[in-house]
Every structure is written in structure tokens, then in C-alpha cells.
Amino acid sequence: MSFQNPTFIPGPTNMPEALRKACDMPTIDHRSPLFGKILHPCLDGVRQVLGSRDASIFFFPSTGTGGWETALTNTLSKGDKVLAARNGMFSHRWIDMCQRHGLDVQIVETPWGEGIPTDEYARILQTDTNHQIKAVLATHNETATGVRSDIAAVRAAMDAANHPALLFVDGVSSIASMDFRFDDWGVDVAVTGSQKGFMLPAGLAIVGFSVRAVAATETADLARTFFDIRDMQRSYEASAFPYTPPVGLMNGLKLSLEILLEEGIDNVIARHARIATGVRLAVKAWGLELCAASPELYSDTVSAIRTPEGFNATDIVTHAAEVYAVAFGVGLGDVAGKVFRIGHLGSLSEVMMLSGLATAEMCMVDLGLNVKLGSGVAAAQEYYRSHPAPRLARS
Numbered sequence: 001m002s003f004q005n006p007t008f009i010p011g012p013t014n015m016p017e018a019l020r021k022a023c024d025m026p027t028i029d030h031r032s033p034l035f036g037k038i039l040h041p042c043l044d045g046v047r048q049v050l051g052s053r054d055a056s057i058f059f060f061p062s063t064g065t066g067g068w069e070t071a072l073t074n075t076l077s078k079g080d081k082v083l084a085a086r087n088g089m090f091s092h093r094w095i096d097m098c099q100r101h102g103l104d105v106q107i108v109e110t111p112w113g114e115g116i117p118t119d120e121y122a123r124i125l126q127t128d129t130n131h132q133i134k135a136v137l138a139t140h141n142e143t144a145t146g147v148r149s150d151i152a153a154v155r156a157a158m159d160a161a162n163h164p165a166l167l168f169v170d171g172v173s174s175i176a177s178m179d180f181r182f183d184d185w186g187v188d189v190a191v192t193g194s195q196k197g198f199m200l201p202a203g204l205a206i207v208g209f210s211v212r213a214v215a216a217t218e219t220a221d222l223a224r225t226f227f228d229i230r231d232m233q234r235s236y237e238a239s240a241f242p243y244t245p246p247v248g249l250m251n252g253l254k255l256s257l258e259i260l261l262e263e264g265i266d267n268v269i270a271r272h273a274r275i276a277t278g279v280r281l282a283v284k285a286w287g288l289e290l291c292a293a294s295p296e297l298y299s300d301t302v303s304a305i306r307t308p309e310g311f312n313a314t315d316i317v318t319h320a321a322e323v324y325a326v327a328f329g330v331g332l333g334d335v336a337g338k339v340f341r342i343g344h345l346g347s348l349s350e351v352m353m354l355s356g357l358a359t360a361e362m363c364m365v366d367l368g369l370n371v372k373l374g375s376g377v378a379a380a381q382e383y384y385r386s387h388p389a390p391r392l393a394r395s
């Protein structure tokens with residue numbers, strides 16, 4: 001096993017050394033003022049990254065999945081109707097969670113590779129005149145298919161229907177990597193985790209609640225204890241947690257936010273877009289196609305690449321791991337064996353990405369695909385050299 005190479009899976013992402021070190025800290029008393037010096041910068045930093053002025057931010061020792069549960073159980077009651085599109089493995093799992101909590105999910109079945117069908121959302125919301133739908137779910141970036149949905153258009157569909165439902169957005173593989181606008185899009189709950197855009201180990205669910213979503217906790221009757229935001233909120237006022245916080249991870253988050261904000265969120269977003277464009281040009285040069293059906297859907301954090309009929313895409317991932325000690329992502333669910341995924345988010349530079357593209361080429365050639373060594377790398381190189389990163393102003 002080699003740890004020399006970066007990984008190219010869409011989370012957990014590569015960890016900068018500084019963040020690894022920040023997570024590795026001596027024990028502190030989490031009931032002392034020291035903890036507040038970690039907690040409060042994290043709350044402020046995440047609020048900025050989400051693009052919000054007054055969202056309430058919460059951290060749970062959990063993962064993105066726990067963030068989904070936080071969104072649902074704090075705001076909804078048994079039997080409540082929610083609207084959700086199923087267009088990949090992650091939206092599927094969130095729907096499954098809703099059903100297990102006794103929610104009534106109106107599922108819009110959507111081909112894998114398509115985004116949220118906002119016209120269909122609009123039609124459903126228009127006809128829901130007595131407002132049975134209490135929440136609209138939106139997976140911003142479907143990590144299984146590399147599809148980015150248009151959250152502004154989801155909000156527009158809700159507004160056009162004058163619909164009061166809450167808007168919950170899964171931003172696990174988009175927040176801190178792609179444009180995300182909590183306030184502008186009227187998001188009520190945003191969900192993410194520590195191990196993707198924030199470049200940390202897994203272990204934190206990171207959620208933002210709007211004022212309306214916080215208020216919904218007063219009437220929501222789904223069972224919750226560990227994920228009750230009211231306990232968190234009360235504890236935060238005393239710079240504490242209702243239980244033992246994962247202090248090392250939060251210390252890592254504090255530094256992650258400093259690094260992201262120093263680079264500048266707009267620059268972080270532009271870097272992801274630039275790296276992703278190089279990957280897509282490489283895919284084109286290989287003569288392959290993305291799972292995402294059209295350019296406006298292309299994700300800037302993960303590309304799911306279709307392999308030719310009769311070829312098992314998972315072989316590329318297995319081969320890369322065994323022969324070159326490099327990790328790519330396998331296809332999940334409906335697209336298992338049909339796609340392999342290149343994750344390109346988090347702590348990543350153009351130069352690192354070129355090594356991933358070169359490795360993917362070696363694997364495909366080794367396995368007999370009709371791909372020319374260097375073709376994708378050259379396409380990405382041409383793009384990267386003609387679109388250099390703006391020099392970081394370091395003080």
C-alpha cells in the first residue's frame with residue numbers, strides 16, 4: 001500500500017498536512033473557554049462559506065447522513081409529505097431515510113444523469129394548493145452521476161407556486177467547492193460533512209438552518225435526541241456542546257475555514273471549475289462520455305465517465321488500485337459497472353489532477369480500451385496552461 005499518491009475519489013478527499021496536524025491535538029477541557037475559541041470561528045466561517053448572514057450553524061459528531069437526519073427530524077412530523085427527485089444513489093438514500101422516518105415522499109423518478117426536473121417540481125407545487133408538502137428536498141450535486149442541479153430554479157418553482165414548504169439542500173459534495181448561496185436561494189436547511197470540500201477526516205455533520213427552519217422545531221414531532229438542534233443551540237450559548245465534542249476535528253475545521261477564506265471562496269470555486277474543465281476535456285479526448293446528460297449539469301467536483309458497452313468500468317478502479325496505488329470511484333447503484341468516477345474536489349491542484357488523468361489513461365490502455373496514452377493529459381495541459389490560476393496574494 002502506498003500513501004504517496006493523491007486519491008481521486010469524491011470524498012473523503014485529500015487532506016493537507018496542516019489540517020492533519022490541526023486535528024491531532026492534545027486533550028483540552030471542552031467545558032473550558034478554550035473550546036469557545038474553536039467553536040465560534042467555526043460557526044462564523046461555515047456561515048460565510050454557505051453564503052449566509054444569519055443562518056444557525058450546527059455541528060454534530062456524525063457524517064453527511066447524520067446531517068440529513070438532522071434536517072428531517074428537527075422540522076417534520078410523522079406522515080408529513082415531502083417532495084424529492086431520485087436521480088442517483090445519494091438522493092435515493094435520502095428518500096429511503098425519509099420513508100424510514102414515516103414521511104410520505106412524493107418521488108419524482110428521474111433518469112440517472114439528469115438533474116432535478118424543476119418544471120415537474122413547479123407543476124407539483126402548483127397543484128398542491130392546500131400545502132400538504134412540507135419540505136422540498138434537493139440534492140445539489142449528485143455524487144453518483146456527477147450531476148449538478150439548479151437550486152435557484154428549485155427555489156423559483158417554489159416561489160412561483162407561492163408554496164411555503166421548507167427547502168432542504170444536500171450540499172455534501174458541493175459546499176466549499178462549488179457556488180452555494182444559502183440566502184440568495186432561500187435555502188432552509190443545508191447539509192454537508194467534514195470529509196469533502198472541507199478536506200478533513202469524516203466525522204462531522206455540518207448543517208445550516210434558516211430562521212424558519214429553526215422555528216419549525218417547535219412543532220415537529222419526529223423523534224430526535226442526539227440530533228436535536230435546540231440542545232445544541234442552548235449549549236452553544238455557553239460555548240459548549242450537549243455532549244463531548246470532537247475537538248480535534250473542529251480544530252481542523254477552524255483551520256480549514258481559514259485556508260478556504262484566505263484563498264477566497266470565489267477563487268476556490270474557480271479552481272474547482274478550472275480543474276473540472278481539464279478533466280472533461282480529457283474525457284472528450286479519450287472518446288468517452290460523461291454520465292451527466294448535458295453541459296449545464298456537469299459537476300465541478302466529480303466526473304462519472306461512461307465506458308463502452310460490454311466493458312466493466314469497475315475494472316479500471318480495481319486495476320488503478322492494484323497496479324498504480326491510485327484510487328478512483330466506482331459506479332454506484334444503477335450505474336455500477338457502467339461508469340467510473342474521478343473525484344476532483346478538496347485539496348487539489350491542476351498538477352495533481354494531471355497525475356490522475358495520466359493514471360486513468362494507463363489503466364484504460366492496460367485494459368484494452370481504445371485510448372491513446374497522453375491524449376487526455378495533453379487536452380487538460382492545453383487548458384491549464386491557457387487558463388492559469390490567478391496568483392494567490394500571500395501576506
Ligand SMILES: *Cc1c(COP(=O)(O)O)cnc(C)c1O
Nearest residue numbers: 063064065090141143172173193
Ligand atoms: C458523500 C455524500 C453523502 C453522504 O455523506 P456521508 O458523510 O458519507 O454520510 C450524502 N450526499 C452526497 C451528495 C454525498 O456526496
